[in-house]
Amino acid sequence: MSQRRILRRQWWILATASAGLALAGCGSATKSATTSTTTPTTSTTTPTTTATTPPTTTPVPSIAPYLALWPFRTVADVQSWEQNSSPTGTGSWHLSAATTALHFTMGFLGFSEINVVVRTTLDATGAHVAVGFRPTSSVTSTSAIVHLVRWGTGSNAPWEVVGTDDTTFSLTTPAYGATASSPLHVGGTISGVDENIRVTVRQPSSSAPIGSSCCTPAGGTGTPWQATVTFTGATDPVLTAIAATGGHVQSVERFTVTGVHSPHG
Numbered sequence: 001m002s003q004r005r006i007l008r009r010q011w012w013i014l015a016t017a018s019a020g021l022a023l024a025g026c027g028s029a030t031k032s033a034t035t036s037t038t039t040p041t042t043s044t045t046t047p048t049t050t051a052t053t054p055p056t057t058t059p060v061p062s063i064a065p066y067l068a069l070w071p072f073r074t075v076a077d078v079q080s081w082e083q084n085s086s087p088t089g090t091g092s093w094h095l096s097a098a099t100t101a102l103h104f105t106m107g108f109l110g111f112s113e114i115n116v117v118v119r120t121t122l123d124a125t126g127a128h129v130a131v132g133f134r135p136t137s138s139v140t141s142t143s144a145i146v147h148l149v150r151w152g153t154g155s156n157a158p159w160e161v162v163g164t165d166d167t168t169f170s171l172t173t174p175a176y177g178a179t180a181s182s183p184l185h186v187g188g189t190i191s192g193v194d195e196n197i198r199v200t201v202r203q204p205s206s207s208a209p210i211g212s213s214c215c216t217p218a219g220g221t222g223t224p225w226q227a228t229v230t231f232t233g234a235t236d237p238v239l240t241a242i243a244a245t246g247g248h249v250q251s252v253e254r255f256t257v258t259g260v261h262s263p264h265g
Contacts, residue, residue, distance in 0.1 A: 063151050066162035067177060067238045067259035070108050070204050071100070074237065078152050078160075087156065094158035097127035101146040104161045105131050108202065109242060111252045114143045126150065128165055135249045144169075144255050164257050168192070171243045171256040173226070180231075180239055180260040182211065187226030188243065188256065190218045195245040199229045203236035203262070210234060218245070234262045 060075045060082070071094070072078045085091050093099040098117045105114050118130035118140055126149035132142040145165040150157040163176065170188035174180060186199050195218040201211035211231025218225040231239075239262050246253035 060152050063149055063160060063162065065177070066149055066160075067261075068151065069161045069163065069238060069240045069257070069259050070104050072151060072158065072160055073204050078158065081158060082152050082156055085156065085158075095156070097122075097148045097159045098129050100148060100159040100161065101127075101129035101131055104146060105144075105255075108204070108240075109244075109255065109257075111143075111244070111255065113250045113252060114255075116140060118142050126162070127159065133250065133253070141249075141253065143253060144257075163259060164255075166256050169243070169245065169254045169256050171241060171258045174241070174258070174260055176258050176260075178260050179263060180234070180241070181263050182232065182234075183228050183230045184211070184241065184260075185226065185228050186241055186243065187224065189222050190225050190245070191221045191223070192245065192254075193219050194247070195219050195225075196247055197225055197227065197243050197245050199227050200242045200244075201229055201231040201234075202240050202242065203234060203238075205236050206233065210239075234264050236262055238262060 060079045062075070068074070072081065081091065081094065085094070087095065093103060098120050102115065102117060106112050114131055114133050116132050116134060118132050120130075121128040126147060129146045129148065130142045131144060131146060132140055134140050145167075146161055147163045147165055148159045148161050151160040152158055166172075166188070168191040170190070171186060172189070173185060173187040180201075184201065190197070196215040197218055198214040199212065199216070200209040202209050209231075210233045211229045213227050213229035216225055216227045227243075229241075239260050240257050241260060242255060242257045244252045244255040
């Protein structure tokens with residue numbers, strides 16, 4: 001065989017081998033692409049639940065053995081005020097025994113001339129606020145001693161009027177805490193001269209008295225007095241019976257109150 005034929009044969013063998021290698025490489029790359037799979041990932045979100053705890057309120061205690069005369073009528077009234085009041089708001093006077101006593105005297109009872117706090121005494125039974133008037137610029141006269149207790153819980157507990165501390169003018173019939181019926185028989189004792197006793201029956205939900213009687217003359221020292229008053233429209237749990245006298249310096253100079261259960265409250 002000639003040398004030229006030998007060289008031509010070697011060149012053909014090398015070319016054939018190179019073509020096989022090239023085809024093998026392309027087949028491997030194609031298989032890898034066609035057999036490659038992608039597994040999707042799934043994200044699972046577990047919902048969370050937030051428990052809502054209802055607000056707690058501190059129960060308002062009873063003021064027994066006292067009766068709630070004014071300004072609050074029920075435990076619910078007190079609780080509502082404690083939850084919604086502000087110590088510096090328009091109702092902050094409820095936190096002052098002296099101011100509450102004046103509101104009771106001038107507002108609820110309608111004795112606008114009795115507009116002075118003479119003194120305030122605090123003891124284990126509550127606050128005792130002497131209210132009165134000034135017949136002259138240098139003289140102060142005591143008209144009654146209003147008894148109040150705190151009704152509620154904590155330092156934000158408001159003051160409630162529960163009666164009067166009686167000395168020279170008392171209202172002992174009906175008994176404190178009795179159940180009233182109309183006509184109501186009232187009475188007590190009085191010390192004074194030329195007194196004229198007016199009796200009224202009031203309840204917090206009414207702006208005017210629901211009954212009145214005028215007038216019973218009285219006088220002497222510790223002298224018994226009595227009267228009868230008819231009333232209608234009682235709906236509140238507690239009624240206040242009021243006896244007042246005056247006429248020497250001003251229309252009302254002294255008063256006394258007692259609390260009774262309403263027949264329909």
